[in-house]
Amino acid sequence: MSTAATGFDFFAVGELPAPNLPAAEVAAIVAAEWGLEVELEPLGSQQDQNFLAHAVGLDDPSPIGVVKITNPAFSASELAAQDAAAARIAAAWPELRIATTTSEAAESGSGSARSIVAETSEGRLAMRLLSFLDGGTLTGDGHLAPQAVARLGELAAKASLALAGLEHPGLDRVLQWDPRFADRVVSLLAPHHPDPVRREQLVAAAEAAWATVASLADALPRQAVHLDLTDDNVVCRAEGGRRLPDGMIDFGDVTRSWAVAELAITISSVLHHAGAEPVSVLPAVRAFHELRPLSPAELAALWPLVVLRGAVLVVSGEHQVQLDGGANAYAEAGLAREWRIFEQACSVPAEVMTALIADALGVGVGAPPRQVHRARAASRGAEHGEVARPTAATGEPVRLDVSVFADEVDGGAWLDGEAFEERLGLAALDAGAPAAWLPRGTPRLTASRTLSPVSPATVPLGVDVWYAEPQRLEASEHLDIDGAAQDADGDWVVPARTRIRARLGRGDAPHLVRPEYATGWLAVTLDPAPMLGLDETGGGLDTLAGAPDSTGRRELLERRNAAFAEVQEHYYDAPPQIERGWREHLVDTDARVYLDMVNNVTPLGHGHLGVAAAVNRQLRRLNTNSRFNYEAVVEFSERLAGLVPEPLDTVFLVNSGSEAADLAIRVALAATGRRDVVSVLEAYHGWTYASDAVSTSTADNPNALETRPDWVHAVEAPNPFRGRYRGADATRYAPEAAARIRELADSGRPPAAFIAETFTGNAGGIPLPDGYLAEVYAAVREAGGLAIADEVQAGYGRLGDWFWGFEQQGVVPDVIAVAKAMGNGHPLGAVITTREIAARFRTQGYFFSSTGGSPASSVAGMAVLDAYAADGLQAHAAALGRQLKRDLEELATRHPLIGTVHGLGLYLGVEFVRDRETLEPATEETRAICDRLLELGVIMQPTGDHQNVLKTKPPLCIEPGSADYFVEMLDRVLTEGW
Structure with a gap:
C-alpha cells in the first residue's frame, strides 16, 4: 500500500x-x-x-x-x-x-x-x-x-x-x-x-x-x-x-x-x-x-x-x-x-x-445451517464411495450417551472418564452390536473435571467408534483417525474392539474443544459419522439435547419466565442450565462442573444413591398419606424424637421449612390461647402466612418492616458485628429482648411465643451472643409463652460440634421447626414438641398433610439419618469447618474488603465491607464477586439484609480439596478483581 x-x-x-x-x-x-x-x-x-x-x-x-x-x-x-x-x-x-x-x-x-x-x-x-x-x-x-x-x-x-x-x-x-x-x-x-x-x-x-x-x-x-x-x-x-x-x-x-x-x-x-x-x-x-x-x-x-x-x-x-x-x-x-x-x-x-x-x-x-451441515458430511462420503459398513456382525450400531442427561453416568460414574466410555463401548459389542460410537457435538460429562477455574474441553469434533470386527476404510482427504494405521494405499486399517477417533475437515482440529468455542469449531469441521456407516443423517450440532447451545439456554430461561411466576427468582442474571449433581458438585449442559458452596438443602450431596434407591423402592411399593397405618412413618418419627432432648417427644411431619415454621406458630397459638408472637429482626422463617408474618428480612421483602401484622412484635437483631451493640456489648441484646416481652405481658398482650433462628442464618451465619436464648426463653416462659427454635438451616449437624443450634446456646426449646437437610432435597419438614403441647393443638381441629410423612418421604428421611451416621457428617462438618474458617480468616488479613468471617462448622458467612471502621456494606461488590466466582467454577450467593455476606453453607460431604479450592478462587477474585 x-x-x-x-x-x-x-x-x-x-x-x-x-x-x-x-x-x-x-x-x-x-x-x-x-x-x-x-x-x-x-x-x-x-x-x-x-x-x-x-x-x-x-x-x-x-x-x-x-x-x-x-x-x-x-x-x-x-x-x-x-x-x-x-x-x-x-x-x-x-x-x-x-x-x-x-x-x-x-x-x-x-x-x-x-x-x-x-x-x-x-x-x-x-x-x-x-x-x-x-x-x-x-x-x-x-x-x-x-x-x-x-x-x-x-x-x-x-x-x-x-x-x-x-x-x-x-x-x-x-x-x-x-x-x-x-x-x-x-x-x-x-x-x-x-x-x-x-x-x-x-x-x-x-x-x-x-x-x-x-x-x-x-x-x-x-x-x-x-x-x-x-x-x-x-x-x-x-x-x-x-x-x-x-x-x-x-x-x-x-x-x-x-x-x-x-x-x-x-x-x-x-x-x-x-x-x-x-x-x-x-x-x-x-x-x-x-x-x-x-x-x-x-x-x-x-x-x-x-x-x-x-x-x-x-x-x-x-x-x-x-x-x-x-x-x-x-x-x-x-x-x-x-x-x-x-x-x-x-x-x-x-x-x-x-x-x-x-x-x-x-x-x-458463521456456522452453516444444520441441514446444510449434515448434507455436506453425507455427500462427501457418498461422492467418494467411502461409506463404511461394519462387517461380520448383525444389527445396528449403538450410539452411546455420556452427556449430562445420561442415566449411565449416575453415581459419579463419569469421573472414570475414558475408562468408563471404554466399558460402555465394549459392553455394547458384547451385547451383539456391530459397532458402538460416541457422537460429535454433544458435550461429554466423562471429559469434564471437578474444581476447574476454566471450562474443560468436553465437546468432540469427531466421533469415537468401537467395531466388533476389523474394518478397512478407504482413504479420504481431510479424514483423520486416531487409533488406526494406514496401509501402503493410505487406507485406514481399524482393529476390532479398539477405540478409534475420527475427525473430518481440518488437520489442526483437536479431539475435544471447550464449549465456549464449540460453535466455531463445529462450523469449520464436518461429521465423519456418515462416512463410517454410523449415522446416515449425520450428527452435527444437534445430536442430543445436551449439545452446546447458548441460544437454547436463553430460550429455556425465556420459557421459565413466561410460565413460572416471576417472583420465583433464579440465581444469576445469565444462569447456567444445571441438569445434574454429584456430591458437592453441580453440572450444566455443557458438562461444566461447578463447586456448590450454598446448597444446605443437600447435606449428603447431590445424586445420593442411597436416598434415591430408598425412595425408588418405596414408590414402587406404596406412597400414600399418613392417615394409613404403615411402618415407615412410625419408625421415622421415633428416630426424630430420639434426636432431641427431653421433654420433647412428639413429631408432626410436613413438606418444607415454611410449613414447619407456620405449624410451630399455630401450635403455640393453640397451646397458649394467645395471638401475639415475638420475632427477631433480619430473620426469615418462610413464605406461608404465619411464617412470612414473623419474617423481617428486608432482603427477602423490602417492605417487611412496614407490612408486619399487629400481632407480630420484633426485637432487635443480636448482631455483634454491625448491630447497635458490638463485641462484648452484645450481651445487652438479651436483656432488652426480655424487657420487651415483659412490656407486652404488662400491656395485656402476653406473647404466645418467641421464635428465632438458633443461629442467624439469613443474616450471614452469625452465632447468637452467649446466653441470648437462655435469657429470652426464660422471659417468654415467665410470661406463659413458648420458645420456638427455628432449626431449618442450623439444625442437623451443620454446626459441627452440635447437632442442633439450640445446643450451642445451652437451652431446650418448647417447639422445634426443622426441614432442609432432613430429606437431602426431598420435600420434608417437621415440628417436634412435647406430647402436652401437641395435644392442645386439637383445639384447632385435626391436622393433616397429604404428603408430609408419606412412605416415600419417611424412608427418604431415614436414609438421610443412616448416611449421616455412616459418613460421620457432623464430625466432618466440625473438623473441616474449623479449617475452612481459619483459611477464610487468613484471607481477611490480606483483603480489606473482608470485614469478618462469621459462623461455626459448615455454616459460615464472609461479610464484605467497603470500610472496616464504618462497616459500609459492600453490597454491589458482593454480587459482582459471586458472578466472578461462577466464571471460576464456584456457585456462591449473597445473603443478609445488605446482601453483602457470602452464604457459605455447602453440602456436608464436601471434600477438603473442594473447600481449599473455594478459598483459592475467592483469593483469586479478591486479588484479580471482579
Whole structure:
C-alpha cells in the first residue's frame, strides 16, 4: 500500500524515541507559560511523555490536568486533528467524558492557550494541558467483567459513529499502529526481537493474518478512527460494584484507517487481563455491533486484525525498549502484556473465531445451517464411495450417551472418564452390536473435571467408534483417525474392539474443544459419522439435547419466565442450565462442573444413591398419606424424637421449612390461647402466612418492616458485628429482648411465643451472643409463652460440634421447626414438641398433610439419618469447618474488603465491607464477586439484609480439596478483581 502522507510517516522516520524531559523542567515551563505552580507525576507512554499535574498549595488534592509532551515527529496539523476528534466525540455523545485540550488558563487568569510549543533541553516540543478525568483507567492486568468488556465495545462504536464524517488534513499520516501497514511494521521490526523462536511465531502468524486481511481490504470501509481506544485509554466510574468505562482519553493516534480497526484494537487490549481469552471479547463485539453493525467483510477481517495488532504490539514494544536504551519503563513493563495479547490472539484459529463471532452476532457468516451441515458430511462420503459398513456382525450400531442427561453416568460414574466410555463401548459389542460410537457435538460429562477455574474441553469434533470386527476404510482427504494405521494405499486399517477417533475437515482440529468455542469449531469441521456407516443423517450440532447451545439456554430461561411466576427468582442474571449433581458438585449442559458452596438443602450431596434407591423402592411399593397405618412413618418419627432432648417427644411431619415454621406458630397459638408472637429482626422463617408474618428480612421483602401484622412484635437483631451493640456489648441484646416481652405481658398482650433462628442464618451465619436464648426463653416462659427454635438451616449437624443450634446456646426449646437437610432435597419438614403441647393443638381441629410423612418421604428421611451416621457428617462438618474458617480468616488479613468471617462448622458467612471502621456494606461488590466466582467454577450467593455476606453453607460431604479450592478462587477474585 502507498505510504504517501502529508503528516507523520513511520516508515520515513524509522525511529521514534520518546521525549524524556526532567519533571522539574516541565514544571518550570508550565509555570512560565500558564502561570500554574504544579507538582508532576510521571505517566506512562510509549512515544510521548505525560505527567499528571497537581496544583501546589491547594487544599484540593485532585489533579488539575495532564501535561502531554508530544513526540517532535508529529506536526501541528496532526495535533489539531486530535483535538477535532475529541471535540467531535464529546459533541456527539454528551454522556461520555472526553479528555479535551483545556483552552483557557482559568486558574491564572492569563487567558493563554493550553497548547504551546516550548524551547526545552531536547529542542522545540509541543505541550498541551489536557483536562483530567477522574476515576482511573482499566490499566493493569486485573480481571475485566463482561460488563466492562461490553462497555469497551460500546465506547468503540460511539467513537466510530462520531468520527465517521470527520475530514481533516491532520488525519493524513502513516502510523505503525495503523493495521493497514501491519505487514510492513512486522517485517521492519521483527528482526529486532531477541528471541528467534518467538520471532518466527510472530512472522508466521502475521503473514497468515495479513493474507486474509489483504483479500478483504477493498471491501473494508475507511474513516477517521481513534485507533487507541484500549484499557489504558478509557476512564471509569463505579457501577454495580465494578469500575466501568464511561469516557476516553489520549487521541494521539487519531488517523484515517479501516473502520473495523477501532474494534479490533479495543478488543485486543482485553486479552492480557486476568482470566481473559479470545471468547472474553464477545461482549464487546456484540455491544459494538448493536450500535454500529459490522459488514460481512469487517466480520471476516476482525480476528485477523486482532492477530496483527498483537504482532505489532510485540515487535514495536521490543524495538522501543531497545531504542530508548532502558529509559522507557512503560514500554519495558508492557513486553509481557503484549506477548500475552499476541499469544491469546493466536490461541484459536482465526476461522474458528470468525465463525464464533458470527454466531454470537446472529449473522450468516458463521456456522452453516444444520441441514446444510449434515448434507455436506453425507455427500462427501457418498461422492467418494467411502461409506463404511461394519462387517461380520448383525444389527445396528449403538450410539452411546455420556452427556449430562445420561442415566449411565449416575453415581459419579463419569469421573472414570475414558475408562468408563471404554466399558460402555465394549459392553455394547458384547451385547451383539456391530459397532458402538460416541457422537460429535454433544458435550461429554466423562471429559469434564471437578474444581476447574476454566471450562474443560468436553465437546468432540469427531466421533469415537468401537467395531466388533476389523474394518478397512478407504482413504479420504481431510479424514483423520486416531487409533488406526494406514496401509501402503493410505487406507485406514481399524482393529476390532479398539477405540478409534475420527475427525473430518481440518488437520489442526483437536479431539475435544471447550464449549465456549464449540460453535466455531463445529462450523469449520464436518461429521465423519456418515462416512463410517454410523449415522446416515449425520450428527452435527444437534445430536442430543445436551449439545452446546447458548441460544437454547436463553430460550429455556425465556420459557421459565413466561410460565413460572416471576417472583420465583433464579440465581444469576445469565444462569447456567444445571441438569445434574454429584456430591458437592453441580453440572450444566455443557458438562461444566461447578463447586456448590450454598446448597444446605443437600447435606449428603447431590445424586445420593442411597436416598434415591430408598425412595425408588418405596414408590414402587406404596406412597400414600399418613392417615394409613404403615411402618415407615412410625419408625421415622421415633428416630426424630430420639434426636432431641427431653421433654420433647412428639413429631408432626410436613413438606418444607415454611410449613414447619407456620405449624410451630399455630401450635403455640393453640397451646397458649394467645395471638401475639415475638420475632427477631433480619430473620426469615418462610413464605406461608404465619411464617412470612414473623419474617423481617428486608432482603427477602423490602417492605417487611412496614407490612408486619399487629400481632407480630420484633426485637432487635443480636448482631455483634454491625448491630447497635458490638463485641462484648452484645450481651445487652438479651436483656432488652426480655424487657420487651415483659412490656407486652404488662400491656395485656402476653406473647404466645418467641421464635428465632438458633443461629442467624439469613443474616450471614452469625452465632447468637452467649446466653441470648437462655435469657429470652426464660422471659417468654415467665410470661406463659413458648420458645420456638427455628432449626431449618442450623439444625442437623451443620454446626459441627452440635447437632442442633439450640445446643450451642445451652437451652431446650418448647417447639422445634426443622426441614432442609432432613430429606437431602426431598420435600420434608417437621415440628417436634412435647406430647402436652401437641395435644392442645386439637383445639384447632385435626391436622393433616397429604404428603408430609408419606412412605416415600419417611424412608427418604431415614436414609438421610443412616448416611449421616455412616459418613460421620457432623464430625466432618466440625473438623473441616474449623479449617475452612481459619483459611477464610487468613484471607481477611490480606483483603480489606473482608470485614469478618462469621459462623461455626459448615455454616459460615464472609461479610464484605467497603470500610472496616464504618462497616459500609459492600453490597454491589458482593454480587459482582459471586458472578466472578461462577466464571471460576464456584456457585456462591449473597445473603443478609445488605446482601453483602457470602452464604457459605455447602453440602456436608464436601471434600477438603473442594473447600481449599473455594478459598483459592475467592483469593483469586479478591486479588484479580471482579
